[in-house]
Amino acid sequence: MQSTKTTGQWFRSGDGHRWWFDSGALPLDFAYSGAMGDNPAWEILHSADDLAAWLEGRFPEQLMPAAPRDLTDALALRAAIARSAMSAGRGEAPAAEDVDVINLFAATPDIPPALAGGSRQAGRSRARPGQALSAMAREAVELFTPEQRERIRHCAADDCGLVFYDESRSNNRRWCSMKRCGNRAKVRTHRLLNGA
Numbered sequence: 191m192q193s194t195k196t197t198g199q200w201f202r203s204g205d206g207h208r209w210w211f212d213s214g215a216l217p218l219d220f221a222y223s224g225a226m227g228d229n230p231a232w233e234i235l236h237s238a239d240d241l242a243a244w245l246e247g248r249f250p251e252q253l254m255p256a257a258p259r260d261l262t263d264a265l266a267l268r269a270a271i272a273r274s275a276m277s278a279g280r281g282e283a284p285a286a287e288d289v290d291v292i293n294l295f296a297a298t299p300d301i302p303p304a305l306a307g308g309s310r311q312a313g314r315s316r317a318r319p320g321q322a323l324s325a326m327a328r329e330a331v332e333l334f335t336p337e338q339r340e341r342i343r344h345c346a347a348d349d350c351g352l353v354f355y356d357e358s359r360s361n362n363r364r365w366c367s368m369k370r371c372g373n374r375a376k377v378r379t380h381r382l383l384n385g386a
Contacts, residue, residue: 196248199223201232209370214355214363216248217330218342221272222352224265235264241319249325251301251317260319267295267323271330278342279353284334292334295327347371 197219198212213219223244224233235241241264242256256264270291274284284292301317301324332338333355341356345366352366365372 209367211352211367211370212354213352214341214357215329215333217271217326217333218275218353218355219248220244220268220326221275224268224272226272226275235261235268237261245319245322249301249317249322251322253322254316254318256319260323263295263320264323266291267327271326274330274334275342275353278334278339279344283336283339289334292327292330295323296331298324298327300324300328345371347374 197214197216198210199219199222200208201211201222202208211222213222222232223235226232235244238256238258238261241261242253245253245256270284270288274288274292277284277288299321301321333342338355341361342353343356343363344350345352345354346364347366350366350371354363354366356363
């Protein structure tokens with residue numbers, strides 16, 4: 191699965207350190223804009239303006255301002271994606287209710303592709319936030335197919351509950367972040383091997 195959008199975002203750990211988490215897929219990034227993983231401090235979508243800012247950072251198209259209804263829709267889609275991702279990380283299929291929500295959003299018009307350089311503008315000059323949600327839902331449809339779902343996994347660290355999409359060629363990504371859990375695992379292994 192190849193996303194056309196850049197993925198990843200900064201997180202702040204309980205001790206105040208910032209670290210970069212690349213979930214590997216735009217729908218997973220969206221899921222982590224909230225309290226996925228039981229960390230309410232990660233919630234960033236408190237208003238329609240917050241939603242607009244998050245979408246603006248991920249979609250190169252110019253978007254119209256978000257309305258309160260867009261935020262309500264976004265939170266419903268995000269919850270369905272988050273639950274589906276956690277299920278996939280356990281090797282399970284998404285719940286039927288979550289599939290229905292994702293399919294509903296995927297069925298609405300998304301942002302149409304446009305080739306730059308023409309002399310006329312076809313359609314709207316600015317996309318609606320709902321179209322961006324639809325684009326993410328369509329990517330989630332692909333993400334949660336049985337073939338792709340196998341690449342969604344939990345971080346190998348015992349004290350980390352993050353899930354990610356392994357987009358590596360070798361399909362052997364183990365950590366949510368090498369700078370966070372991967373580094374801590376290396377330090378623990380080094381201490382064990384050196385009797386520290």
